[in-house]
Amino acid sequence: MALAEVLLELVLIVSAMLATATLVIVGPRTIAAAVLDFRWRLEACLLPFAALVVVLLLRVSTRDIVQRLERRVLRNNITPYLFELDQALFGTDPVAVLQSFQTEFLTSFFVFIYIYGYAFLLIFPFIAYFALDEMDDLSTLVVAFTANYAIGLVCYTLFIAFGPRNVDPLLFEGLLYDAFPQSRTLTNTVNQNTNVFPSLHTSLSMTVFVLAWVTREKYPLWLPVAGFIAISVGLSTMYLGIHWFSDVVAGTLLALVSVYIGVNYTIEGMIESVRRFFEAKFRPSDVEGE
Amino acid sequence: MNDGAPSTTRRGLLATLGVGASALAGCSERLWSQAETPGSEQVSLIIKTVPADDDRIAATIASRLRENYTAAGINATHEPVSEAELYRDILLEGEYDVFVARHPGLDEYDALYGLLHSEFYSERGWQNPFQFSDVTADSQLEAQRAADEDDRPAVLADLIDHLLQTTPYTTVAFPYTVSGVSEPLQLPVPPRRLHQYLDVMSHPENGPRDGPLEVGVFGEQLTDQLNPLMVDRNRIDGLLDLVYDPLARWIDGEYVPWLAETVEWSEQGRTRATVTLREGLEWHDGESLDADDVAFTLDFLEDTSMGAVDDGVPAPRYRGKQTLLDRTDVTGPRTIDCYFTETSRSVARRLLTVPVLPEHIWTERSAVVADRQTRAITHPNEDPVGSGLFAVTEAEAATGFELEPFDAHVFRDSQDRPDLFENFSQFEGITFRISPNPGAMSDLLVDGEIDVTVSELPPEIARSVRNADTVSTVTGTTDAFYMIGYNNRQNDLGNPNFRRICSRLIDREHAVSEFFEGFAQAATTPHELVGFHNRAFDADLEDGDEMPDLSFPGTDGEINTSRVRSLFNEIGYSYDDDMLLE
Numbered sequence: 024m025a026l027a028e029v030l031l032e033l034v035l036i037v038s039a040m041l042a043t044a045t046l047v048i049v050g051p052r053t054i055a056a057a058v059l060d061f062r063w064r065l066e067a068c069l070l071p072f073a074a075l076v077v078v079l080l081l082r083v084s085t086r087d088i089v090q091r092l093e094r095r096v097l098r099n100n101i102t103p104y105l106f107e108l109d110q111a112l113f114g115t116d117p118v119a120v121l122q123s124f125q126t127e128f129l130t131s132f133f134v135f136i137y138i139y140g141y142a143f144l145l146i147f148p149f150i151a152y153f154a155l156d157e158m159d160d161l162s163t164l165v166v167a168f169t170a171n172y173a174i175g176l177v178c179y180t181l182f183i184a185f186g187p188r189n190v191d192p193l194l195f196e197g198l199l200y201d202a203f204p205q206s207r208t209l210t211n212t213v214n215q216n217t218n219v220f221p222s223l224h225t226s227l228s229m230t231v232f233v234l235a236w237v238t239r240e241k242y243p244l245w246l247p248v249a250g251f252i253a254i255s256v257g258l259s260t261m262y263l264g265i266h267w268f269s270d271v272v273a274g275t276l277l278a279l280v281s282v283y284i285g286v287n288y289t290i291e292g293m294i295e296s297v298r299r300f301f302e303a304k305f306r307p308s309d310v311e312g313e
Numbered sequence: 314m315n316d317g318a319p320s321t322t323r324r325g326l327l328a329t330l331g332v333g334a335s336a337l338a339g340c341s342e343r344l345w346s347q348a349e350t351p352g353s354e355q356v357s358l359i360i361k362t363v364p365a366d367d368d369r370i371a372a373t374i375a376s377r378l379r380e381n382y383t384a385a386g387i388n389a390t391h392e393p394v395s396e397a398e399l400y401r402d403i404l405l406e407g408e409y410d411v412f413v414a415r416h417p418g419l420d421e422y423d424a425l426y427g428l429l430h431s432e433f434y435s436e437r438g439w440q441n442p443f444q445f446s447d448v449t450a451d452s453q454l455e456a457q458r459a460a461d462e463d464d465r466p467a468v469l470a471d472l473i474d475h476l477l478q479t480t481p482y483t484t485v486a487f488p489y490t491v492s493g494v495s496e497p498l499q500l501p502v503p504p505r506r507l508h509q510y511l512d513v514m515s516h517p518e519n520g521p522r523d524g525p526l527e528v529g530v531f532g533e534q535l536t537d538q539l540n541p542l543m544v545d546r547n548r549i550d551g552l553l554d555l556v557y558d559p560l561a562r563w564i565d566g567e568y569v570p571w572l573a574e575t576v577e578w579s580e581q582g583r584t585r586a587t588v589t590l591r592e593g594l595e596w597h598d599g600e601s602l603d604a605d606d607v608a609f610t611l612d613f614l615e616d617t618s619m620g621a622v623d624d625g626v627p628a629p630r631y632r633g634k635q636t637l638l639d640r641t642d643v644t645g646p647r648t649i650d651c652y653f654t655e656t657s658r659s660v661a662r663r664l665l666t667v668p669v670l671p672e673h674i675w676t677e678r679s680a681v682v683a684d685r686q687t688r689a690i691t692h693p694n695e696d697p698v699g700s701g702l703f704a705v706t707e708a709e710a711a712t713g714f715e716l717e718p719f720d721a722h723v724f725r726d727s728q729d730r731p732d733l734f735e736n737f738s739q740f741e742g743i744t745f746r747i748s749p750n751p752g753a754m755s756d757l758l759v760d761g762e763i764d765v766t767v768s769e770l771p772p773e774i775a776r777s778v779r780n781a782d783t784v785s786t787v788t789g790t791t792d793a794f795y796m797i798g799y800n801n802r803q804n805d806l807g808n809p810n811f812r813r814i815c816s817r818l819i820d821r822e823h824a825v826s827e828f829f830e831g832f833a834q835a836a837t838t839p840h841e842l843v844g845f846h847n848r849a850f851d852a853d854l855e856d857g858d859e860m861p862d863l864s865f866p867g868t869d870g871e872i873n874t875s876r877v878r879s880l881f882n883e884i885g886y887s888y889d890d891d892m893l894l895e
Contacts, residue, residue, distance in 0.1 A: 094398050103359075103390040185393045189364035193376040197365060201773075204752020215533075216366050217395065 029209050033142060040143040041150065048147075048244050049154045057154040067158035070290040071165035078172045089180050090215065100183040101220060102190060105267040117268040118187045118261045119194050125262075133259035134202055136252065138209070140259075141224060144231050144252045151242055160238050167230050167285030174277055175223045184220040188264030199263040222266040225274030226281065228253040233282045353887070353894035356805050357388040361402060362413040364393040366750060367532065369771050373828045374485055374795060374819065375413040377870060381818040385877045386893035397534065401545035403798065404629065405437045407444060410803045411815070415488070417550070418792025419844050420563055422469050423660045426454045427633015429481055438544050438629020444801045445481040458637070459655040476843050477861055479809040483816035484836040484844045485795040486825050489788045491832060493529075493758045493766040493778040502789040504528075504767060507554040507702070508564045509789075510743070511733050513765070520739030525715065529755075529763040531748040536714055539705065540694035541668050542617070542628045549745065549767065555716060557668035557699035560588055560607065568662050569731050572602070572669060572700065574647075583639065584653040584661050592647070595721045596671045597697075597704040604649040608641045609672035611651075611664075617689040619679040626687050631667045638664055674698050703743060713746040758784055772830035788832065794844050805895060810884040816842075817863055818877070823870035 045054055057064065065072075109117055145168075152161035188197030200207050214223075232253035235246045257274070260266035266274075360382070362368075362375035375391050382389035394402060402408045419425065427433065431451050433440035453472040460468045492503035499518045504510045513519065514526060530549050538546040541553045560573040570576060572594060577587045594602035614635040616625030628635075637660065642650040653661045678689040697705055702724065703716035718741060724730040746763050748754035751774045757763045759781045770778065775786050797816065799806040806812055821835040836842050842863065866876040878888060887894050 094395060095401070098398075100392055100394065103392050106391075185364045189366055189372070190391060190393050191376040191379075192365050192369055192373045193380070200750055200752055204750055204756060207749040207753055216364060 026209065029205050033139065033209070036139050037142045037146065040139065041147055044143070044147050044248070045150055048242055048248070049151055053154045054150070061153075064153060064158055064161075068162045068165060070294075071162045071169065074290045075165050075169045075172075078169050078176070082172060082176050089176070090217075093180050093183055093217065097181060098183065099181060102183070102185045105184055105220060105269045106187075106190060109268045112268065116187075116194055118264060118266075121258065121262045122196055122198070122264065125196075125198070129262065130198055130202055133255070133262045134199060134206075136255045137199060137224070137259040137263055137265075138203075138206060140252045141228060141256050144228055144249065144256065147245075148231050148234065148249075151245060152238070155241060160234070160241075162289060163237075163282075163285040164231075164234055165285075166288065166290060167234065167281040168227065170281040170284040171223065171226050171230060171277060174280070175221065175226065178221055178273075179218040182220050183217045184267075184270070185216060186219040186265045186270075187261075187267060189216055195264045197264045199265060219266050220270050221273030221277050222257070222260050222270040223274065224260050225257045225266070225271045226277040228256040229275050229278030230281050230285075233278060234285070237282075237286070353889070355386070355388045355892040356886075356895050357390070358382060358410045358803075358806075359390045359392050360411045360413065361392050361394050361399060361409045363396045363399055367396045368415060368769075370488070370828050371413050371415060371795065374797075374824060377824065377828075378411070378413065378797065378819055381867075381872045382815075384872050384874055385818060385881070386888055386891055388892070396532075397546045404439060404442050404544045407442070407800060407802065409798075409800050410806060411800070412798045413485075414796055414798070416794050416796045416844065418794065420666070420792065421660070421663055422472075422845065423458060423637075423663055424633060425472070425476070425843070426458065426636070429476075430454050430633075432636070433632065436627055436629075436632065438627075438632065440627075440629075440632045443481045443798055445479075446801070447475075447479055447481075449475055450479065455655075458660050459657065461657055462659065465657070465659075473839050473843055477839055477863065478813070480799070480812040480816050481801060482796050482798040482844075484842050485797060485819055485821055486829060486833040486835050487794045487841070487846045488769070488791070488829060488833040490791045490793075491770045491775050492787050492789075493755055493770055493775070493784055494787055495758055495761055495764050496783045496785070498764045500765060500787045503787050504765065505551045505789075505791060507551065507562065508733055510551070510555065511737060514740050514743075515733070515735060515737035516739065517736050522740050524740070525742040525744040526740040526765070527744050527746060527763040529746050529748060529757050529766040530768040531751050531754045532768060533749070535745075535747055536695075538693035538695065539697045540690075540692060541670070541697075542614075542630055542690050543694075544629045546693075551767075552745075553668065553697070553699075554701070555703045555743070556697050556701045556705060557670070558701045559666045559668050561662070561665035563666055564731075564733070568665065572607075573665065576665065578658050580658055584656050584658055586651045586653070586661065586665075587644075588649050588651060588665075590647040590649075591723050593723060594700060596673075596700050597719055598671075599721075600671065600673055602669070602671070602700050603646045604643045605646075606672045607649050607669055608643050609675070610667065610670045611635060611638055611641055613670065613675060613679075613689070614667065617679060617687040618681055619676070621679065621681055622685065622687075626681075626685050626690070629690060634663045634667055637661055669700065671698050671700075713744060715742060715744050717742040772828075772832055775832070776830075790834075792846075794836070794846075796844065808884075811886075813861060813863075814877070814880050814884065817865060817880075818872060820865040820867065820870040823865075827870065 148164050149161065152164055155161070187195035232249045235242070235249035239246045257271050261268060261271060360375050360379055362371045365372040372393065379389045379391040399412065399414065403412045403414070419428070427440050429441060429443070429445050429450055431441065431446035434444060434446055450472070453468060453475060457465055457468045457472060490503040490505055492500060494500040498513070499516045501512045501516065502509050504513050534546070535549055539553065539556070541557055558572050561568045561570050561576065572590055573588045574591045575589045579585045579587070588607070590602070590604060590607070596602055613619070614628045614631050617628055618626040637653055637656050639652045639654050642652070644650055651664065675689060678687065678692055680688045682688050682691055700722070702719055702722050704719045706715050706717045718725070718738065724734055746757060748757060751768065751771050754766055754768065755770065755774050755778050758766055758778065761783070770786065778784055779786050797819065799812050799815065801807050821837065825831065825833045825835040834846060840846070866880060867873040881893055
C-alpha cells in the first residue's frame with residue numbers, strides 16, 4: 024500500500040465520520056444555511072486562517088533546517104529524562120502498564136482512534152463552528168491551533184526526544200507500526216521520530232475538548248464526543264508506545280496555553296499591538312503629521 | 314550602669330558564643346574534610362545507541378545492557394541517537410561513554426590496526442574511535458604487519474589475547490543477513506556486497522528481464538549523501554560498492570583484480586606492488602581513468618586538504634589501509650608502483666580494496682570549509698561519479714532512486730572478466746525503493762512491488778514474510794557484528810579491568826536466542842570476541858593459556874548481583890548502599 028492508498032482510505036473513513044457527525048450534531052438545515060452564505064463567514068476569519076497557513080508553511084518549509092538545527096547544533100537529547108521522569112512519577116513505567124492490558128480489540132481501537140479518530144476530532148470543529156451565527160469560536164479555534172503548532176515547532180527544535188517504542192524494545196512495544204506499518208508512510212510525511220515532546224496529538228485533541236467545553240451551550244452533544252475521543256487519543260499515544268506520560272502532560276498544558284491564547288487574543292489584536300509598538304518606537308524620528 | 318559587671322544576659326551571650334564557637338570548630342573540621350575530600354560518587358555511564366526504528370536489535374541489546382549495568386550498581390542511562398548522529402558522536406566527536414552499534418565487519422586481522430592503533434588517537438572517523446592507547450597493542454599491531462606468514466599467527470594470537478585482557482570494545486554477536494525474496498526470483502545469497510548482487514543479476518533463471526532489479530530498503534535520509542569518505546550519514550549497505558570500483562576486490566577469500574589487470578609483487582627489501590590497470594577504463598562522466606587517479610586517491614586519503622592544512626586532514630575512512638603505503642610512483646598512464654611500509658604482502662593487499670576516486674572531481678574538494686574540515690569530507694556527493702558497474706542517475710530523495718548500467722565498464726562485454734560475470738546481466742540496472750520501516754518494506758515485497766529486500770529484516774518481520782505466500786526468506790552470513798564500544802577517556806572506562814567486567818555483563822547466547830531469534834552467532838571464542846568469525850584459524854589462537862574468564866556472571870540474560878559485586882570488588886571497587894562507587 025503506497026501513500027496514496029493510505030491517504031485515500033483516511034479520507035473516505037474520516038469523511039463518513041464527519042458527514043454523520045454533521046448531520047447529528049449540527050443538523051442538516053443549519054449546515055445548509057451556513058454553506059449558502061459562506062462568504063461573510065470566511066471573510067470574518069480570514070486573518071486567523073492566514074496565520075495558521077503561515078505557521079504550517081513555515082513548519083513544512085523549514086523541516087530540513089529545523090532537523091539539522093535540532094540534531095546537529097542544539098542537540099538537547101531529553102529522552103533519558105522523560106524515561107526517568109515517568110518512572111519517578113509512578114514508580115513504574117506508565118506506558119508499560121497501559122500496554123500490559125493489551126488485547127487485539129484494544130490495539131485496533133487505539134490504532135483507529137490515533138489515526139481516524141484524531142483526524143475527525145480536529146476537522147469537525149471547523150464545520151461545527153462554521154455553522155454558528157458568529158465566527159468568534161471558529162477564530163478562537165484557528166488561533167489556538169496556530170499557537171499549538173507554533174509552540175510545538177519551537178519545542179521540537181529545542182528538544183530531541185524519542186518515544187518509548189524507540190528507546191527500550193524490552194519494556195515497550197511499538198504497537199502502532201507493528202499492527203499497521205503503512206501508517207508510518209503517513210506519519211513520516213508529517214513528523215519525525217525525534218519529535219515526541221510535547222505530544223501534539225494530545226495538545227490538539229485537548230484543545231478541541233476544552234473549546235467544546237467553552238461552546239457546550241451551542242453544541243451540548245459535541246462535548247461528550249470530543250471528550251471521549253480526546254482522552255482516548257491521549258491514552259492511545261501511550262498505549263501504542265509513541266509518547267511518554269510526560270509528553271501527554273506537556274501536551275495537555277500546551278492545549279490550555281493555546282486555548283488561553285485563542286480566547287484572549289485575536290490575530291487582528293496582535294497585529295495592532297505590534298504596529299503600535301513600532302509606531303511608539305519610531306515616533307521621535309517621525310517628523311511629518313502632527 | 315554601663316560600668317557594672319557584665320549582666321547575666323551578657324555572660325549568657327558570651328557563654329553561648331563560646332560553646333557555639335567550639336561547636337563550630339568541631340563541625341568545621343568535619344565540613345572542611347568533607348569539602349576537601351568529596352565522598353565517592355556512583356559510577357555513571359551513558360549508553361548510546363540508535364532508536365528501535367533504525368535498528369531494533371541494537372536498541373534491544375542496549376536496553377538489556379542498561380538493565381544489567383543498573384543491577385550491578387552502575388547509574389546507567391540509555392540515550393537513543395539517530396543513526397547519523399550516533400556515528401557523529403562516536404566517530405567524529407568522541408562524545409559517549411558506551412555505545413552499541415552494528416560494525417560493518419573487519420576484512421582482515423590488520424583491520425585492527427586502523428581500529429586501535431594510538432597513531433590515530435586524535436583522528437576522526439573509524440580510526441581508533443575508542444581513544445585507546447596501549448604501547449603493547451601498538452607494537453603487536455605493527456609486528457603483525459611486518460611478520461611473515463609463518464610468524465604472523467603467533468603474533469596475532471598474542472595480540473588477540475592482549476585485546477581480551479584490555480577490552481577496548483567487545484563483540485556481542487554476528488547477525489545473519491536475511492533477505493525477503495519474491496517468487497520466482499532465484500536468490501543464492503542475500504545481496505549486500507557487489508559480488509552478491511552479481512550472483513542474483515547473473516543467475517540464469519532470473520530473466521533476462523526488460524527492466525531493473527527492484528530492491529527494497531528502509532530508513533530515513535538514505536539518499537542524502539553518497540560520499541564514500543563520510544561516516545556520519547545514513548547509507549545503504551554496499552551501494553557505493555556498486556558505484557565505485559577498487560583496484561581489487563576481496564571475494565570469497567581471495568583478491569580478484571578489478572580495475573587492475575595485473576598486480577606484480579616484489580618482496581626484496583620493502584614490499585612493492587606494480588599495478589597495471591585494465592585498458593580503456595572510464596569514469597561515469599566519460600573521462601578516462603588512469604594511474605594518476607589511483608595515485609591521487611591514495612594521497613588524498615592521507616590528506617584531503619592536499620597540503621593546505623598543517624599535518625593534513627585525513628579521510629575518516631580507509632586510513633588503516635592507507636597507512637600501509639609509503640609512496641607511489643606513476644610509471645605510465647596504466648602503471649603505478651606502490652611502495653609499502655614494513656608490511657608483508659598478505660597484509661599489503663588490503664590497500665588495493667579502497668575505492669578509486671576521480672582526480673578531476675575531487676581535487677577541488679580539497680578546499681578547506683571549516684576548522685580541520687575539507688569539502689571532501691562534508692560534501693554530500695549527491696551525483697557520484699565513479700567507475701563502477703552502475704551509475705546513479707536519479708536520486709529522488711524520499712521514495713527511491715535508480716542505478717543504471719554503466720555500459721562503458723570494461724566488464725560489460727569483455728571476455729577477460731572474473732567468472733562471476735557469466736550470464737551478467739539479466740537485468741537493466743537496479744531500482745532502490747525506500748520504505749519508512751521494515752514492515753512497510755515487507756508489505757511491498759508481499760504485494761509484489763519489489764523483488765528482494767536488502768535492509769536487514771528484523772526477526773519478527775522475517776517470520777511474517779516466511780508465512781506469506783509467494784515470498785520467502787534467504788539467510789546468509791556477513792562479517793558485520795554488534796559491538797559494544799568504550800570511550801577510554803571516560804574515568805572508569807579508562808581502566809582495562811573495569812572494561813573487561815563490563816564486557817561480561819551481556820549474555821551473548823541469551824541475546825542470540827531472544828533478540829535475534831537464533832539468526833546470529835554469539836561471540837564466544839577469543840577471535841570472535843574481537844570481531845572475527847568464519848575464519849580458518851590456527852589452533853594457537855584458540856587455546857591461549859592466559860585467556861581471561863569472559864563468561865556471563867548470571868543466567869538467562871540477567872546478572873547474578875552478588876557475583877558481579879564480587880567481581881568489581883576484586884578489581885578494587887567498592888559498594889555503598891547497592892551503588893558501585895568510583
